[in-house]
Amino acid sequence: MLWVKAFHIVFIASWFAGLFYLPRIFVNLAMVPPESVAERERLLLMARKLMRFTHLLAVPALVLGLWLWLGYGIGLGSGNGWMHAKLLVVVLILAYHHICARLLGRFERNENRRGHVWYRWFNEAPVVMMVIAVLLVVLKPF
Numbered sequence: 001m002l003w004v005k006a007f008h009i010v011f012i013a014s015w016f017a018g019l020f021y022l023p024r025i026f027v028n029l030a031m032v033p034p035e036s037v038a039e040r041e042r043l044l045l046m047a048r049k050l051m052r053f054t055h056l057l058a059v060p061a062l063v064l065g066l067w068l069w070l071g072y073g074i075g076l077g078s079g080n081g082w083m084h085a086k087l088l089v090v091v092l093i094l095a096y097h098h099i100c101a102r103l104l105g106r107f108e109r110n111e112n113r114r115g116h117v118w119y120r121w122f123n124e125a126p127v128v129m130m131v132i133a134v135l136l137v138v139l140k141p142f
Contacts (some may be wrong), residue, residue, distance in 0.1 A: 001072050004064055011061035016130055018054030019093070022047060022100050023123035029107050030116040047104050058097060065090070081142040083119045096125055 025047045032040045068074045075083030106112050135141075 001068070004067050004072070008061065008064035008068060008131075011057055011064060015054060015057040015061045016126060018050055018057060019097060019100065019126040022050050022054065022104075023119050024032065025050065026100075026103060026107065027116045027121040027123065030112060030119055030140070044104075044108060047107065051101060054097065054100075058094075062090075064095055080140075082140045083134045086133055086136045089129050089136070093126065093129050093133075096129065 025043055029040065029043045029047070032043065072139070
């Protein structure tokens with residue numbers, strides 16, 4: 001079980017690294033002047049590659065988490081309300097990941113309607129979700 005848990009943590013950290021950095025690329029894309037085509041294309045290429053890599057990291061993170069939960073029974077049974085809250089956070093993280101993919105699509109189609117300040121705030125969401133998830137897992141408050 002410790003191997004599964006260790007690799008789960010590694011893949012979660014790696015997945016979050018992508019979720020932390022992708023919106024920073026969006027900040028830069030939102031600031032690119034219209035005449036700067038080469039800069040826009042370079043940032044889009046970076047964002048596409050990072051999104052693909054982030055998708056690949058999410059899969060083992062989720063599979064290993066399910067293995068810990070259903071295979072080893074972590075969080076099952078009474079007195080494990082923290083797991084329900086953590087699963088809600090996981091759903092929110094997946095939604096955030098999906099929103100990032102949709103935002104990238106808008107940038108690719110040149111349909112972005114948001115400014116760089118909005119993306120700076122958007123970039124804070126995965127930090128908050130990660131802190132909540134870690135606190136729930138470590139403290140098991142309910």
